[in-house]
Amino acid sequence: MKYVDEFRDGKLARGLAGAIAREADGARRYSFMEFCGGHTHAISRYGLIDLLPANVRMVHGPGCPVCVLPIGRVDMAIELALEHGVTLCTYGDTLRVPASKGLSLMKAKARGGDIRMVYSSADAVRIAQENPDKPVVFLAIGFETTTPPTAVAIKQAKALGLKNFSVLCCHVLTPAAISNILESPEVRQWGTVPLDGFIGPAHVSTVIGSRPYEFFAEEYRKPVVIAGFEPLDVMQAILMLVRQVNAGTAYVENEFSRAVSRDGNLKAQDLVAELFELRREFEWRGLNVVPYSALKIRKEYAEFDAECRFPLAYRSVADNKACECGAILRGVKRPQDCTLFGTVCTPENPIGSCMVSSEGACAAHYTYGRFRDAAA
Amino acid sequence: MAGVRPDYVRPLDLKHGRVDMTHGSGGRAMAQLIEELFARHFDNEFLRQGNDGATLPMPTGGRMVMSCDGHVVSPLFFAGGDIGCLCVHGTINDVAVMGAKPLWLAASFIMEEGFPLADLARIVESMARAAKEAGVPVVTGDTKVVEQGKADGVFITTTGVGVVPEGVTLSGDRARPGDVILLSGTLGDHGMAIMAQRENLGFSAPIVSDTAALHGLIAAMLETGADIRVLRDPTRGGLATTLNEIARQSRAGMMLEEEAIPVNPEVAAACEFLGLDPLYVANEGKLVAIVAEADAERVLAAMRAHPLGRKAARIGAVTADDHHFVQMTTGFGGRRIVDWLTGEQLPRIC
Numbered sequence: 001m002k003y004v005d006e007f008r009d010g011k012l013a014r015g016l017a018g019a020i021a022r023e024a025d026g027a028r029r030y031s032f033m034e035f036c037g038g039h040t041h042a043i044s045r046y047g048l049i050d051l052l053p054a055n056v057r058m059v060h061g062p063g064c065p066v067c068v069l070p071i072g073r074v075d076m077a078i079e080l081a082l083e084h085g086v087t088l089c090t091y092g093d094t095l096r097v098p099a100s101k102g103l104s105l106m107k108a109k110a111r112g113g114d115i116r117m118v119y120s121s122a123d124a125v126r127i128a129q130e131n132p133d134k135p136v137v138f139l140a141i142g143f144e145t146t147t148p149p150t151a152v153a154i155k156q157a158k159a160l161g162l163k164n165f166s167v168l169c170c171h172v173l174t175p176a177a178i179s180n181i182l183e184s185p186e187v188r189q190w191g192t193v194p195l196d197g198f199i200g201p202a203h204v205s206t207v208i209g210s211r212p213y214e215f216f217a218e219e220y221r222k223p224v225v226i227a228g229f230e231p232l233d234v235m236q237a238i239l240m241l242v243r244q245v246n247a248g249t250a251y252v253e254n255e256f257s258r259a260v261s262r263d264g265n266l267k268a269q270d271l272v273a274e275l276f277e278l279r280r281e282f283e284w285r286g287l288n289v290v291p292y293s294a295l296k297i298r299k300e301y302a303e304f305d306a307e308c309r310f311p312l313a314y315r316s317v318a319d320n321k322a323c324e325c326g327a328i329l330r331g332v333k334r335p336q337d338c339t340l341f342g343t344v345c346t347p348e349n350p351i352g353s354c355m356v357s358s359e360g361a362c363a364a365h366y367t368y369g370r371f372r373d374a375a376a
Numbered sequence: 377m378a379g380v381r382p383d384y385v386r387p388l389d390l391k392h393g394r395v396d397m398t399h400g401s402g403g404r405a406m407a408q409l410i411e412e413l414f415a416r417h418f419d420n421e422f423l424r425q426g427n428d429g430a431t432l433p434m435p436t437g438g439r440m441v442m443s444c445d446g447h448v449v450s451p452l453f454f455a456g457g458d459i460g461c462l463c464v465h466g467t468i469n470d471v472a473v474m475g476a477k478p479l480w481l482a483a484s485f486i487m488e489e490g491f492p493l494a495d496l497a498r499i500v501e502s503m504a505r506a507a508k509e510a511g512v513p514v515v516t517g518d519t520k521v522v523e524q525g526k527a528d529g530v531f532i533t534t535t536g537v538g539v540v541p542e543g544v545t546l547s548g549d550r551a552r553p554g555d556v557i558l559l560s561g562t563l564g565d566h567g568m569a570i571m572a573q574r575e576n577l578g579f580s581a582p583i584v585s586d587t588a589a590l591h592g593l594i595a596a597m598l599e600t601g602a603d604i605r606v607l608r609d610p611t612r613g614g615l616a617t618t619l620n621e622i623a624r625q626s627r628a629g630m631m632l633e634e635e636a637i638p639v640n641p642e643v644a645a646a647c648e649f650l651g652l653d654p655l656y657v658a659n660e661g662k663l664v665a666i667v668a669e670a671d672a673e674r675v676l677a678a679m680r681a682h683p684l685g686r687k688a689a690r691i692g693a694v695t696a697d698d699h700h701f702v703q704m705t706t707g708f709g710g711r712r713i714v715d716w717l718t719g720e721q722l723p724r725i726c
């Protein structure tokens with residue numbers, strides 16, 4: 001606990017806030033995107049917006065694994081549970097992602113699907129081991145952080161000779177999403193989304209290292225500061241970004257050096273490369289089809305690939321027309337701009353995926369920040 | 377932006393919907409189910425009080441409180457207690473927070489075929505001990521057995537009855553702007569004790585449930601003669617849910633101070649590890665009191681003088697707010713909403 005407290009010191013935070021206010025140039029605006037849902041959550045949970053001057057704005061990015069999971073993929077998981085008699089295991093928030101026909105995994109569970117929430121991929125392997133007669137599928141979601149544990153689970157299942165375990169792989173890649181945003185017309189041509197820099201992912205970067213961001217910094221002239229998920233990390237990163245913008249520089253800085261190196265975790269990278277390969281394309285909720293942005297299980301491990309074992313076809317399903325998740329995930333709109341926000345769409349009845357996980361922009365604003373709209 | 381929209385919840389789909397786990401979590405989904413189904417059909421002036429127990433006029437004069445509570449906790453035995461003492465404490469507390477002196481309990485057991493008698497004996501002994509210590513006997517009961525797989529070990533439902541002393545009126549709709557919010561101790565001990573056991577977290581210092589009967593502490597608080605408006609025990613859904621319920625009943629807002637809210641370091645660490653917020657984790661031996669500002673220090677002193685209120689703290693105040701928001705100044709000086717619990721934070725904890 002001690003370790004955590006050190007990064008939550010209110011006095012230090014106010015000191016950093018003072019420095020940001022002093023150094024931010026009153027004559028200009030600063031617009032930074034925090035890529036990760038973890039940062040979005042920290043900003044909302046600790047009310048960090050209140051500590052920033054009015055001309056420093058944070059734009060929420062697409063780095064919430066639950067938010068970018070497309071409807072069609074959840075539909076596949078529901079189909080596995082309801083039609084193929086599969087025991088489906090997945091991480092908590094995924095259960096609430098709205099899918100087709102008014103269903104979600106949670107609702108499919110109430111309809112008799114054997115759907116279980118697990119805290120780790122190892123739990124799913126254990127469930128397969130304990131129920132040798134039942135096919136068990138782990139719905140694997142997430143960015144580079146959750147991929148190595150999925151790889152470990154598959155290897156473990158292989159070592160145990162499990163014949164009833166497979167993975168529905170929905171792992172996605174951070175750098176592909178960042179380029180997609182930087183290449184979007186709103187940022188590149190129209191400039192409707194001013195982006196002066198990025199707060200780079202914490203946990204993801206412990207795996208992939210800081211090197212992949214060097215390209216963005218250089219090619220797009222945007223500073224990147226990799227930061228931890230603690231509120232003080234976020235404040236420190238914002239200060240570093242303000243300084244880079246003021247100095248006109250655009251390089252990768254590492255605020256999270258207590259955990260991130262330039263090369264990342266090579267062992268984890270090797271493991272992932274051994275089991276997974278790039279998908280030619282993958283649909284993201286909000287970003288549409290992004291080329292080479294996700295992973296699939298290699299042929300050598302096809303027996304652990306649910307997409308090979310079960311007759312499943314991916315069908316793309318459009319979001320509710322009024323849902324602005326796509327624009328929100330690209331930083332073009334804010335949750336309050338959506339007409340469904342807080343009326344038809346609430347955390348109990350999420351219409352779009354941004355309302356599901358507390359790391360999603362809509363849910364974070366609803367749960368922690370909507371009093372601000374009352375004051376506006 | 378035309379201000380914030382009022383709390384809107386899509387009506388329940390009674391034709392095609394199904395009960396899912398969120399309907400039992402203590403959060404907004406459960407509140408909605410109660411409101412749109414149970415309260416609508418059972419509607420009467422006592423149910424409309426919307427408290428954990430109903431205050432009823434006795435035909436012979438005076439007022440009594442009646443409260444009922446089902447227990448489905450898993451695991452049945454946990455650090456600091458078991459389902460037996462838990463169901464006694466829980467019901468005594470629901471009666472006591474209405475200002476009543478708890479007098480009698482009834483208990484109904486639903487047992488699963490195959491459940492070891494040794495475990496049942498342990499549970500019943502623990503219940504008896506808790507009832508004896510509290511001075512509130514179990515005076516009637518019922519037992520049913522269902523086939524294997526139709527229940528999980530044993531489910532216990534307890535009902536409690538008590539009498540309200542003259543001059544005491546406690547209800548969730550009595551909080552007024554300017555009132556002070558007091559909390560009797562650390563948050564989240566019960567929920568995290570269960571969670572740590574379920575997830576095999578194996579912390580070096582085990583987290584122990586706070587399960588306890590609060591009627592003694594409450595009696596000491598009432599003895600001060602202070603103007604106590606609301607008492608409630610923040611069980612399922614945690615402090616956040618309890619305060620939102622009170623805010624809604626009283627049509628007021630609240631402002632909390634994060635730094636003032638006591639949390640055991642082990643509980644904070646376990647919450648951190650599992651990504652949970654102690655504000656939403658269940659307690660079984662804590663209460664919140666909403667007290668007139670002028671009397672706050674007196675009540676706080678009485679709480680601290682009692683063994684179950686040693687770590688009591690003043691954690692915030694009631695505010696005037698048409699949106700009935702519960703807000704909090706974070707340890708950082710920023711502000712956030714402390715909303716209703718969404719979805720299901722913890723499975724089967726009480």
Ligand code: SF4
Nearest residue numbers: 324325338345352362
């Ligand atoms: S409020 Fe709901 S519908 Fe609107 S953008 Fe957010 S998730 Fe989509």
